[in-house]
Amino acid sequence: MEDPSSLLRKLERNNKRLKFLLKKHKQNNHLQHALILLSERASTVAELTLLYPAIHDILVQYLPSRSFYVVLQNQFTQALELSYFVDEKDGIAVPLNEKSHFSEGVTGHVFRTGNTIYLTKESMLKQTQKGSFKALGSQAEHWVGVPIYRDNIIIGVMVSQSYQVEQGYSEQQIELLEVMSLYLATAIERVKKRELLESEVKIRTRALMQSNEALNKEIEQRKKALERQQILFKISELATQFNDIDDVYQQVHHIIRSITFADNLYIALYDKHAGWLSFPYSVDEVTQYKPRPFAKGYSELVISTEQSQLIDICRANTLISEGTVERSKDYNKIQLATSWMGAPLKTANGVIGLIACQAYDHKYEFDYDDVELISFVSNQIASVLQTHLANQALKSSHQQLEHRVAEKTKALQQTNLHLQMQIEERKKIEQQLYHDAHHDPLTSLPNRSLFLTQLEKTLHKYQRHPEHHFAVLFIDLDKFKAINDQLGHQAGDQFLIWVSKAFSDCIREHDLLARLAGDEFVVLLDHLSDKQQAEDVAKRIIKVMQQPFCMKGTCVQSGASIGITYSNKRYHNIDEIIRDADAAMYYAKNAGRGRYEFYHPLLTAGTTHNKQIEHHHLSALPTHFRRTEVISMTDEPNTISLLDAFGEHPVLGSTNFDTLKKFTAEKAEQLEIELQLIQQVINIGNAQSQNLLFSCSLTILDNHAFSPLCRLLKSAKQPLCLLFGEVELRHASSQQLENLQTLADKGVFIGLNDFAKDRCDLAMLTQFDFKYLLLSSTFSKRVLQQQSYDLQLQGILAVTKLKNTQVIAKGPAILNFRGLLENHGIELFFGKQHTIGHEPALSSRQLSSASQETLSF
Structure with a gap:
């Protein structure tokens, strides 16, 4: 029998080795996750000013880097210049006061040596006394500098520092910084190329527009010339006829x-x-x-x-x-x-x-x-x-007139020929512009706009001729993210091109294949006699997707999940068709992938009545809320938050209730759920002493819902602001507007959500006393890009100031973005999001009791 002490030592060694392997696995997992996030940010951000904050957000998750900056070498002046800077103490002023700040300090020392340097406050003072570099700015307790290389040439330095003694940097954290620096140069180049491409597209578009304007002016001049030429023809007839x-x-x-x-x-x-x-x-x-x-x-x-x-x-x-x-x-x-x-x-x-x-x-x-x-x-x-x-000069005058007419006719013919060539060239340009606007640039397939247009025509044709059936196949590629992760985004693009060609071989010539977005494709099959024809196409697509995709010696197995909707008299608009096809696709994906499913009203229902209610009634779905805090640029404490409700749908997963309501036909059920959500928001505000914003639909302002709403609002101990969408408010009924005014008159906070998404209607701001105004993220981005939108923003701020309305901007919650908007007069922004756990819903008895109450504040 083995000695217990020997066995104990053996177990301790195994335990120590397991801890080491677990620590190593955790570090590798952190590195992989950070690199994936960096690749995603480099593929999505539109400019460098947004890339660096995104990298900073990634690093904050794994190491103390609230003080972080990036310095790159100017290829013309060879000087080290600041690209991004966030510091708890120095702010932005210190690095900009001295031209040689970085070259003389410890940052320049890292750049010259090309090695990673980790210094504590004591070791930095010793190096400073030796003359290795100068001590500049506030002294950090812990300082890490990592060189940035591109093609084995150092181009800059990435620095993270901590002012807390207990917050040092481990070897794993330093290794994470070094790995991030290896991929930073590539990410910067990708973003720069994207910026250059967008700039070139804008320049070419502007040149084309100027060319069209000049062509239009020339056409007008040609028209006048033609009109005068016609007059000349008529006058020439006077002499002969x-x-x-x-x-x-x-x-x-x-x-x-x-x-x-x-x-x-x-x-x-x-x-x-x-x-x-x-x-x-x-x-x-x-x-x-x-x-x-x-x-x-x-x-x-x-x-x-x-x-x-x-x-x-x-x-x-x-x-x-x-x-x-x-x-x-x-x-x-x-x-x-x-x-x-x-x-x-x-x-x-x-x-x-x-x-x-x-x-x-x-x-x-x-x-x-x-x-x-x-x-x-x-x-x-x-x-x-x-x-x-004068008959005596008849012949000579006639000859002179004919000669002049001949010359002008010749000139007109040449002019007409030149004009015709220009018109043909313009037609070609217009055809190319139309093609680019209605086709996917990667696969050259029709895009969403062209597909929806053709689907609407097909639906109208079916409504006139019910014997002409059609089907829509909604296709989602399986494991597409794995291809991007293993082979890279370039391989992912090649895979999409290969898929588009393979799908085209599976359909008829007059059928329509389109790419909606990402890895989503859709097929419109027309002139069908039965559902079997749609099934045959789906089977061919699934079969062709069973073939592995290989590139650079690596093969990846993908697949396709397909949802099918077949023509039906209950369809009145194309949104219903797309919705049902999408639902059927999600069912096919959740049922095992690599298969197809036809849509049926009971497709997502269970075998029992209770399961059917569970799948089709929003009230049975587990709910949670996502809180978005409002941040003030004036450093005032946060007292406002926005709550968004989400439901855990068995097919769609975690989805906001605005989307889930599309799958619920009963308006009464939607109203019941919305009142439940308002009650939950009130409970959260009362429990946490928070001023909350919550987006509602105009349905709660109908007469039969208004009394229960007032009853719920009466129980609120903390201020609650009900937000209503600008687009929906434009089409509100007179009764809904009257009830909205009643809420405002009784002191209930109301707000306008997603304002100026498609147009800036200042008259709407004066119609009610809105407490809050939430600018759409689309408008916020345009304010930073076009001067005309800044003028619209100034008009909004002028009106809201008179109405004592607080303006909140939507957009990425990063310092650079907020700083830019602050220069335009915006002080409130949305910050990070937090998830709040499941909340109890109102019972039917509580709702019934609430419906008997009237407005009484």
């Missing part, structure tokens, strides 16, 4: 009427030797024109100046006062024109007359565009009129 001079006058009137107001028009001819004006053609509702000696009228002014004239009442009085124009003795008996214009008929031999148009009683006011047009016409028809008046 009409022998009678009276017909020529009528055609001239017709041409001028097509370009301007010409109800009152006359043509006058000037005999320079006789000094007379004759009026061979006139159409006027007031004046009868007869030959007269050359005098000082409007017509004589045009002929003597050889220029077109535009005369209104004001200019007429001026010309009379100057003596340029003289009235006849009986002009008081004549109704005078309120607007008049005339253009000279110029030929090679001089001015032979004029064309004039006029309007009475301000019926029309001529402008300089009209004058330009009539001048253009008069210059063209003068030679034609002279040709008909």
Whole structure:
């Protein structure tokens, strides 16, 4: 029998070895998790200012790094420059006061040596006294500096420091910093390339828009040229198709009427030797024109100046006062024109007359565009009129006109050819833009927008022709994350391309395959006669996904979980079809993956009545709340939090109740659950002495729900603010708006949620006395990118200041982001989230009792 003491020592050695292996496994797990988080952040953040805080958040989980900064070498000046800095004591001022701060301090020492250095306060003082580096800034109790390498060349230093004596750094924590630094340079390059790509896309888009504007202007100019060319064609016809001079006058009137107001028009001819004006053609509702000696009228002014004239009442009085124009003795008996214009008929031999148009009683006011047009016409028809008046010059005038028409026709043809080429080029650009907007850039498959458009057309067709059945296959790839983790994101992209080609081979030519997002695909099958055809396609897809995907010598087995919805008369919109297909897909995935399931109303129900209620009634789902704290940039203590309710659905998992309500058709059940949630929020606020914000639907403002709501609010000991969505509030009924105003009048806090997501409606802010206004994360991001949205924000802040409304911004809760928004006038932000455990719900008896109460505060 073995000695007990020997056995005890053996067990102690085994226990010591197991502890060592457990510690090593835990360290490896921390390293792997940190690297996965770093890769995800590098793939999702849009700019470097967001990458460094994300890395900082990862490190805080594993080591004391509340004081953390990153220094990179400027490739042009070779100086060490600060890229990110967070410090408990020094803040941001110390590193920026001295240009050589980092090169002379311990950070520069790490950069020069290229080695990881861990110093305590005592060892740092000793190194400083030896002259290894200068002591700059507040002295930390523990300091760790890790060099950052790219292609075996050091490019910067990553530093973490602690001001607490008891918070030192272990070897495992230092190893974590070293591993993070190895991947930091690659992450920085990925984010920089993404920024450069987005910038290039914006520049090309702006250039394309400018090109389109220039093209539109040129098209307008071409249209004007074409219109004038048409006038030239009509005028050229006067010389060849009409022998009678009276017909020529009528055609001239017709041409001028097509370009301007010409109800009152006359043509006058000037005999320079006789000094007379004759009026061979006139159409006027007031004046009868007869030959007269050359005098000082409007017509004589045009002929003597050889220029077109535009005369209104004001200019007429001026010309009379100057003596340029003289009235006849009986002009008081004549109704005078309120607007008049005339253009000279110029030929090679001089001015032979004029064309004039006029309007009475301000019926029309001529402008300089009209004058330009009539001048253009008069210059063209003068030679034609002279040709008909002088038969001797008929042949020469005709030849000159034909020559001019031929030249202009040739020029027009060339212009038309050039314009046609530009139009064709623009069509190609528009087609390319349409294709890019409706197709996935990676797989070139139709995207969500194009798929939903085609699905809506198919649904409308089925509603008109019920015999034309269709089916939708919602496909989710199994183990896609494992491919990204094992082979990298580039391999993941290649896998998606391979999948898209494989799926295309499984369907018919007229069927539609689209990529919705990530690893989600969808197929629209049209012209089906039975469900078996949809099953056949699903089987082919599952079979092809059984093939392993190999790259760089590594093979990964994936699969596909498919949910199928078949055409049904109960479908009235495409959202219902997508919802049911998605539910069927989740059922297939939870049932073992690599399979397909048809949607059925009882698909998620159990075998008993109780299980059916459990799966289909939200009241039976385990619930919990997620708390998001509101942070003030003025360092005031936090007293406000936002609560979001989540339910543990047997198929969908942990999902917020706004999503779960989509799977519940009973409106009464939704209202019951919402009142239960409000009661739970009140209980949390009373127990924890917190001012809470909670998002509600307008259903609780209906008359049959308003009394129970008031009863619940009466039990609140802490202030509770009910948030209502901006989009839903736009479509509220008059009764709902009246009940909302009643809540505000009785002192209940109300708020506006997700404001300015698609438009900024300042009028809505003045309609009620909102206690809080939650800006949408989309609007907050646009404020930082476009100046026009900053102007909208200033308008919001001005109105909310007058209404004493507090504005809270949604977005990533990081210092850089909040600092940028603070410069625009925002002081409140959402911080980190915390999960609150399951809360008891109201019973049906409590709800019934509450429904008997009325509003009484």
